[in-house]
Amino acid sequence: MPPSNYLAILPLFFFLFSSLFFPTKSTPIYSSHVCTDSNKYQPNTTFQTNLSLLLYSLSSNATQGTQFYKTTIGRDTPNAVRGLFLCRGDTLATACHHCVTTAAADLKHRCPAEKEAIIWYDVCMVRYSNQNLNSIVPGVDMSDSKNVTSINLDRFNELLAGLLNSLATKATNSADVKFATGEVNLTSSVTLYGLVQCTPELSLFNCNMCFRSAIAYIPNCCDGKRGARVLLPGCNIRYEVYPFYNSTNTLAPPLVKSRPSGRSRVEVILTFFIPVVAAMVLFTFGIFTVMRKQAKSVIQLWKETNYSEV
Structure with missing residues (x-):
């Protein structure tokens, strides 16, 4: 089996492992998800490997007791993947980890070939993208x-x-x-x-x-x-x-x-x-103020340049 395929199944093994050693009293409840259908990746590619590593990283960092984590896998722009998870502010560490792990695995199932996707559960959210992460859309x-x-x-x-x-x-x-x-x-x-x-x-x-x-x-x-x-x-x-x-x-x-x-x-x-x-x-108003200050600076610089040439 190629190395990329081993990396692609890491999140599955991590999910099974965490299910045994991090039990929770309740199952996270799915809310909604969005896949960007117009932007897909091919199987057995560097992007797929980076995405699997990203989801693994999100799931593993959810065990650290943090409710938010953001990271990027891959340095080259075409194959770089940005992602994050956010757990609800009143969620315990164990429940946060279970929700993130479940959401990450579910996201791969619901959006199997998309380069950008997001999923919401009742107490957590997981998302990834090959672009800069937008905060307003989709909603x-x-x-x-x-x-x-x-x-x-x-x-x-x-x-x-x-x-x-x-x-x-x-x-x-x-x-x-x-x-x-x-x-x-x-x-x-x-x-x-x-x-x-x-x-x-x-x-x-x-x-x-x-x-x-x-x-x-x-x-x-x-x-x-x-x-x-x-x-x-x-x-x-x-x-x-x-x-x-x-x-x-x-x-x-x-x-x-x-x-x-x-x-x-x-x-x-x-x-x-x-x-x-x-x-x-x-x-x-803020943009107008900044632009006005920049315009004054340009005019002043132009004057100083002209005076120095006289």
Whole structure:
């Protein structure tokens, strides 16, 4: 058997080994996946070998008690593979390892020849690509089949938007994990639980933009649903009317002023979308400021050059 074939089956042996020595109480739950069908690799190639080594590296590093790991296998651009895993911030090390190992093996099965793919489980995400890793696309949304009935829909949307935006701000400004959970009372008997997380390597700006993009999904995919999640490569958000995470960190309920019922759909969308617009305005202003400073520097340099030639 060629050496490349030995390397290609390493993840399988690692998975069997880890199943024996790292038992878990629960099986990770599959959520969704995306394969980039337009970009495929041929079998028994250097890229396939590098991909197998990458998935093996991700699975093995999930045993180190870390919830995030990113690496690249291969130096030459055509065959280099970039990849990472992210476990949910409230996940124990054993559960994280089991989820990453399961997801890596499952990803090879679901996307057997793609050069770019991503898979989400309930407590982890695994992805790889032959290109630079994008944080916004592709995106997947999932929602509960049932609608909210215990509270006015307008108030529900305001409380939900307030909770998710507060959690996004908290997670973005956190130093390391970029993870936050919180809850707010919908009624005296119903509580809304929220969770947000982005990959730790993202800058404050990119993490914030990823969260705002995810939150902007909600009105179109999941308006009025009892629970939903938006899964992006760089971040994810989720809310439910039941506790689904282990963290005890919560936020105080956001203050919401009473408004007349019967708000239009445009108003509901704006509740979620305004933070995205604000972030984009700040981004544009920042670019304009940088360009203006660069223009002044060029003019000054041109003047100095001309003066020196006189």
